[in-house]
Amino acid sequence: MAIQKSEEKRQKILQAAIQLFSENGYSKATIKDISKEAGVSFGTVFTYYETKDKLFEAAVLEPLEEMKQVLLSHAEDQEDIIDQIKETIRMHMMYFARQATYARMVQYVIGQRERFPELFDELNAFTEDLQDSLKPLVEKGQEAGVLIKLDPKNVAITYLAYINGVRLTTIDDIDQVPAWNMFVDHAFLLFGPKQ
Amino acid sequence: MAIQKSEEKRQKILQAAIQLFSENGYSKATIKDISKEAGVSFGTVFTYYETKDKLFEAAVLEPLEEMKQVLLSHAEDQEDIIDQIKETIRMHMMYFARQATYARMVQYVIGQRERFPELFDELNAFTEDLQDSLKPLVEKGQEAGVLIKLDPKNVAITYLAYINGVRLTTIDDIDQVPAWNMFVDHAFLLFGPKQ
Amino acid sequence: MAIQKSEEKRQKILQAAIQLFSENGYSKATIKDISKEAGVSFGTVFTYYETKDKLFEAAVLEPLEEMKQVLLSHAEDQEDIIDQIKETIRMHMMYFARQATYARMVQYVIGQRERFPELFDELNAFTEDLQDSLKPLVEKGQEAGVLIKLDPKNVAITYLAYINGVRLTTIDDIDQVPAWNMFVDHAFLLFGPKQ
Amino acid sequence: MAIQKSEEKRQKILQAAIQLFSENGYSKATIKDISKEAGVSFGTVFTYYETKDKLFEAAVLEPLEEMKQVLLSHAEDQEDIIDQIKETIRMHMMYFARQATYARMVQYVIGQRERFPELFDELNAFTEDLQDSLKPLVEKGQEAGVLIKLDPKNVAITYLAYINGVRLTTIDDIDQVPAWNMFVDHAFLLFGPKQ
């Protein structure tokens, strides 16, 4: 089983790493545990990732691209701006529900910004992109008169905080759709709907 | 006097522990670092806390009492229910701003619930108390006709998630009062004010 | 057995290190072996020497001072210059015989100069001092007409090479005095005695 | 043809091994480094040498045959015994200058005789052959009355030590012929020329 590093094996290791890093933190998650979880031998981890540090970095940054694609896009096929915002929120929420483990990794890094400054900066840069991407939605809603006047930037900031808080405080259960619906509805309040 | 002196030293160690545990996590924060930060010798830490585990536990649980007192109380001297809710939010926010370091400890434990199950349970029990404590405020507002009808439990849950999210995603700067005001105003949206 | 690092223990570790480094080389000599040889626990080695590198450095440099004192001094209480040179050679030889183990460390470093450049430079600087220290002896002998005319620097260089070669190629046996006498007599030939 | 090709590759690996073993010692010289230096792949080294041990052994023993041929022969075409001895010394010296890297391997093994006992014995046996081969030259010189009376065995021993010492302490520069001439002239002193 030589000749060529397998992308499949690399992925298994990465997923095991995300799992254990997010559950136990950087130090408690040992390479040995990760290798066992990934179903490979101890040394094989080092065939794919030079050091534990590099593996952690990859566990934070590699899934970030997909996260960006999901979170920076908004629902387009809605006529009503309110529906569009709600649908966008729903997409975000669903991503967090499905990628619960990765979301915890992100929060772990955000929570220890002094320890992982480069990674934190990378994640932080993304939150600013996210704020920018939400701004036009908010403005459109305000222009349409269905949202009260609030600074769009502040709406974005608090909405983002809310999503993170939900992820942090909620016990994972992707199948509890009603709960997710509730979180979507309440998130919408942060956009300042007139009622 | 001897006891007084000792209690002072115990507090220094505890504060240093909270500081370093929250910045670096459990494993990266070494007893040696904590002792240095506390200005005591290495062995002295063990005079006050039997093991590292016990010290961590203390760092999580000892400040919890004060947190409970602040967060479970609501402003009483307001006639208007809206003012009362807003003032309560403000009190919560201020506590989080001032006890930023401890708040991060709490989030660290919540983020790694598999690793610290007993501590997590303790913190989680508190969140349910908090939900219960908020409920009457929400109901009062809804009865007064100034809040739209929402399940008071859900309001509490999402409000709590919001507070945690703010704490997690916001760079510490206790003196930036305007920012805190903004967070208070937006938090109020989650209560469903009619507008 | 705390309170204060013991100089005695430090010496035991250092001697064990010199022993094993010189017999097995840097990599094969493990800290575990060294600690066993020194009669201390594994971790104790690190109480006295931060890293294996530092221990190796100490094993090379700490005994160097004594070596300098012996090798840079020459016999003073001889009237005859020939006797003085011979006595000096004898002193050198005896030092090498007694400090056989350390001498092998020195040769190990000299033999791997690319690997230990700083240590090599330190040792090399010493050989130049040694050349300088021998020069007056040679000149005195030549002026007295008992030595043939040779460049004193070359005499020193070749003499030093000879001593190292003897150390390298000879099986240790400090008690075989006759052998050492022979090596002294032949070393004297390198000074170019008239006969 | 296939065999020819293979032998060439085998030689490249062996030369790379001698180079790296002599610069870095056994443990620090990794198979990977050697393979890179030899311009072959990692696994190919094992095609030609079963284990690292065997490769090291080969690096010590294979060039020994050539060394024997050069060092055990003496210049024959000289009428004068003094010229014959000097020419022999010169031949030895030139071999050491040219095969500097291999000479360091030999010294590495000699310096760690406890670690490589079989190899050491092999090299040591050779030094005894060398002593035997020098004996008649010395005797001839003594009989001719141009060398003082010294035990020929001791002359051989010290001469050999000298050569090794020169090799050990001298920075390589094969082109500095004057230096080599100097070393040859001084080596001759060890044979006890009358002057």
Place this chain on the structure above:
DNA sequence: AATGAATGAGGTTTCATTCAT
């Protein structure tokens, strides 16, 4: 024959804990 991915033994180093002073 040549390659390099897979493996795990063994190395250095860190660090919580013990305990003599």
Place this chain on the structure above:
DNA sequence: CATGAATGAAACCTCATTCAT
């Protein structure tokens, strides 16, 4: 009480060796 030297378990990482391709 306070201290820090002593200890060894357990972490990360390297690297010789095996073997499928």
